[in-house]
Amino acid sequence: MTIRLHDTSARQIRDFVPLTPGCVSIYLCGATVQAAPHIGHIRSGLNFDIMRRWFTYRGYDVTFIRNVTDIDDKIIKKSAEQGRPWWSIGYENERAFNDGYDALGCLPPTYEPRATGHITEMIEMMRGLIERGHAYEADGNVYFDVRSLPGYLSLSNQELDDLRQPSGEGETGKRDPRDFAMWKAAKEGEPSWETPWGRGRPGWHLECSAMAHKYLGSAFDIHGGGIDLIFPHHENEIAQAKAYGDEFANYWVHNGWVTMAGEKMSKSLGNSVLVSEMVKHWRPIVLRYYLGTPHYRSMIEYSEESLRDAESAFARIEGFVQRVTEKAGEVVPPAAEVPPAFAEAMDEDLGVPQALAIVHTTVRQGNSALAADDKEAAVARLAEVRAMLGVLGLDPLDEHWAGEGDRGEDLHGVVDTLVRLVLDQRQSARARKDWAAADAIRDQLNQSGLVIEDSASGPRWTLGPR
Numbered sequence: 223m224t225i226r227l228h229d230t231s232a233r234q235i236r237d238f239v240p241l242t243p244g245c246v247s248i249y250l251c252g253a254t255v256q257a258a259p260h261i262g263h264i265r266s267g268l269n270f271d272i273m274r275r276w277f278t279y280r281g282y283d284v285t286f287i288r289n290v291t292d293i294d295d296k297i298i299k300k301s302a303e304q305g306r307p308w309w310s311i312g313y314e315n316e317r318a319f320n321d322g323y324d325a326l327g328c329l330p331p332t333y334e335p336r337a338t339g340h341i342t343e344m345i346e347m348m349r350g351l352i353e354r355g356h357a358y359e360a361d362g363n364v365y366f367d368v369r370s371l372p373g374y375l376s377l378s379n380q381e382l383d384d385l386r387q388p389s390g391e392g393e394t395g396k397r398d399p400r401d402f403a404m405w406k407a408a409k410e411g412e413p414s415w416e417t418p419w420g421r422g423r424p425g426w427h428l429e430c431s432a433m434a435h436k437y438l439g440s441a442f443d444i445h446g447g448g449i450d451l452i453f454p455h456h457e458n459e460i461a462q463a464k465a466y467g468d469e470f471a472n473y474w475v476h477n478g479w480v481t482m483a484g485e486k487m488s489k490s491l492g493n494s495v496l497v498s499e500m501v502k503h504w505r506p507i508v509l510r511y512y513l514g515t516p517h518y519r520s521m522i523e524y525s526e527e528s529l530r531d532a533e534s535a536f537a538r539i540e541g542f543v544q545r546v547t548e549k550a551g552e553v554v555p556p557a558a559e560v561p562p563a564f565a566e567a568m569d570e571d572l573g574v575p576q577a578l579a580i581v582h583t584t585v586r587q588g589n590s591a592l593a594a595d596d597k598e599a600a601v602a603r604l605a606e607v608r609a610m611l612g613v614l615g616l617d618p619l620d621e622h623w624a625g626e627g628d629r630g631e632d633l634h635g636v637v638d639t640l641v642r643l644v645l646d647q648r649q650s651a652r653a654r655k656d657w658a659a660a661d662a663i664r665d666q667l668n669q670s671g672l673v674i675e676d677s678a679s680g681p682r683w684t685l686g687p688r
Contacts, residue, residue, distance in 0.1 A: 225280060225569050227444070228519060230452060230474040231377050235571050240443055241472060245283045248274065249434045249471070251447035251455065252288040252334070255315035256296040259322045260494035261513060261524070262480035262487035268510065269477045269518040269572075270446050271328040272614060276568050279560070279613050287437050288331040290316055293338050294426055298412055308413055309338075322497035325506045326513070327615045327622050333437055337429035341415045344424055344432045347466055348404055348417075356465035360395025362407025362420040366458065368400050371465050377474060378453040402458050404428040427458035434459075435468055445471035449478060450486065478521045480513070487524065495524065504529060507623050511536045511616055515578050519571075535582075539607070540618045541684070542585045545592060545675075546604040548682075553619060554601050556608035564610050574614065581610050641672065645681045648674075 225238040240246055250270050253263065267288065277284050292312035301308040316336075323330075348364050351357035356370045368374050368382065375382055385400050393403050405428065408414035408421040415423065434442065447456060456474065463470040479486045487494055500509055512532035516522050547553060559565075561584065567576035588603030611617040644663060651659040664674050667683070675682050 223280065223565075223569065225277070226571055227473055227475055228571050230476050233379075236473065238443075238473065240282070241441055244281070245285070246277045246444065247285045247438045247442035248287065248444045248446060249430070249438055249442060250286070250288045250331075250445075251430060251451055252290055253316065253319040254291040254294055254296065255312045255319060256294070256300050258315055258318040259497050260480075260487055261497055261500060261509065262494070263319070264322045264326060264328075264497055265480050265513045265522070266446070266448050266477050267323050267328050268326055268514050268615075270475075271323075272514055272518075272574065273444075273446075273475070273572055274329065275613050275615060276572060284332075285438065286329075286331045287333050287335070287434070289430060289433050290319075290334060290336045291426070291429060292316065292336045293413060293423055302411070318498065325497065325501050326510045327507070327620075329615075335433045335437065337424055337433075340429065340433050340436065341424070343436050344405070344428050345417050347428065347432050347435070347462065348419075350466050351404075351462065354465060354467075356461075357404060358397065359419045360397075362422055363393060363395060363403055364405035364417075364419055364422075365393075365396055365401040366404055366461055366465070367397065368402070368461065369398060371461050373464070374461050375453075375457055377457050377460055380453065402427065402454065404462065427455055428462060430455070431459045431462040431466070431468075431470075434470070435463065435466070440467065441469035442471060444473045444475055446475045446477070449476045452476060475518075477518045480522045480524055482524045484523070504533070507616060507618065508533045508536055514614060514616075515574055517571075517573065517575055536616070537684075539581065539585055539611070539616075542588055542592075543604060543607065543618055544684075546588060546600045547619070549592065549597060550601050550604075554604045554608065556612050556617070557602075557605040558609070560609045560613060561606055564613075568613065577610065577614075581607060581614075584610070641667070641683050645674070645683070649681070 226235050227238050228234070229236045248270065250266070252267070253259065270286075270288075274284050274286050290312075293308065297308050297312055300306075300311050304311065348357060351366065352359065352364070355367075357364055357366050359365075375385065382400065392406065392409060403425040405417065405419065405422050406425055408423070413423055414421040434445070445456065445459075460470060481487060482495075497509075504512075508529070512529050513522065515532070522528075560568075561580055564577045564580040567573040567580065570576075584603050584606050588600050588607065591597075591599035591603060608617050608619065612620065617623070644667065648660050648663040651657075651663065667674055673684050675684070
């Protein structure tokens with residue numbers, strides 16, 4: 223068994239060889255909390271949640287770090303615009319991100335450090351870089367000297383002489399316009415911390431180099447994030463860490479965007495779809511299916527039609543789980559192992575689309591067994607399906623999703639009472655062999671968006687695809 227991952231730095235799929243046998247260390251660039259998350263933000267956390275689950279299934283002990291950037295230019299700007307403390311904005315949106323991760327079934331990270339909680343580590347790293355000749359202070363700013371490190375830009379495969387990186391506001395005293403700020407001198411009204419070079423605040427890139435070093439050491443296995451972070455963020459993280467003496471990440475793994483009309487989903491484009499709003503209209507488990515089942519490196523073009531397709535596809539899986547559970551008369555536990563074809567797909571760069579095809583094939587086999595009244599085979603297929611769905615975080619019988627499928631327990635109870643009254647009328651029509659009336663009632667319910675199934679224990683209703 224060998225897991226293989228696409229390594230951005232190598233530009234190819236590589237066999238995964240952990241630094242410590244049996245262990246995996248992962249650092250994921252998490253939220254910058256200037257605003258509430260849209261589904262594009264959450265996709266990255268979800269993709270790496272699936273990675274983490276697969277490593278765990280394969281027997282690895284996983285340490286998973288996902289940071290929070292709780293101070294940056296955008297947060298400070300929002301603070302000024304709204305007349306609120308910067309930390310209030312950051313904390314409110316950090317909670318919104320965690321609510322979004324939790325709603326979509328992402329496991330909590332091992333540690334979730336905030337940038338502002340690691341100023342000491344940043345100062346220590348800057349001091350070391352200045353002593354080694356890789357950084358310098360100017361007008362209270364601390365800059366990284368990009369020409370001091372051979373190999374800079376190797377991750378993004380750019381040439382330094384072709385790079386144009388203009389100075390930001392207040393970034394004075396640069397030796398080279400392409401040098402980047404690790405520390406920004408204090409400005410009136412902005413948050414700041416004391417350093418040997420004067421008061422100021424962190425630059426964006428320094429925090430991750432410092433926190434990865436603190437929690438994972440000088441070398442770790444996997445660094446992840448969206449493809450938009452390759453440059454400048456990840457490139458500059460590498461520069462700082464390598465110049466400091468760290469080996470840093472052994473593999474670089476990047477996920478694709480969620481797009482709308484071909485453009486990256488973002489606040490600045492005004493085309494974001496907030497998670498908090500999406501979960502009011504779509505079941506969270508369906509959103510997870512929609513965002514998590516394409517390959518992590520692919521782009522997802524957002525549309526309601528594609529979400530409806532995801533809803534219909536998941537309904538087929540969930541319906542099978544419900545039917546077999548009902549027939550078995552008990553909850554069928556997951557199998558100890560997933561089918562070999564599923565494992566083979568997941569081992570090859572987390573091939574979730576290919577793995578999902580095995581899920582649907584197994585569901586069809588299970589439905590055939592149900593049709594043939596082969597309870598033993600149906601139960602065996604359900605055990606396999608639950609094992610596979612567990613890896614993907616999509617098992618509808620998992621306690622995380624308990625009651626979720628009802629789209630609100632209170633509303634479900636009201637609807638169930640009303641539907642049962644209508645179904646009783648249908649049963650009465652069937653009892654007196656008035657098949658036309660019974661069929662008419664069923665058709666009316668179907669037109670209302672309900673699917674009626676006749677089972678050994680009586681009629682059952684579910685919400686159909688939108």
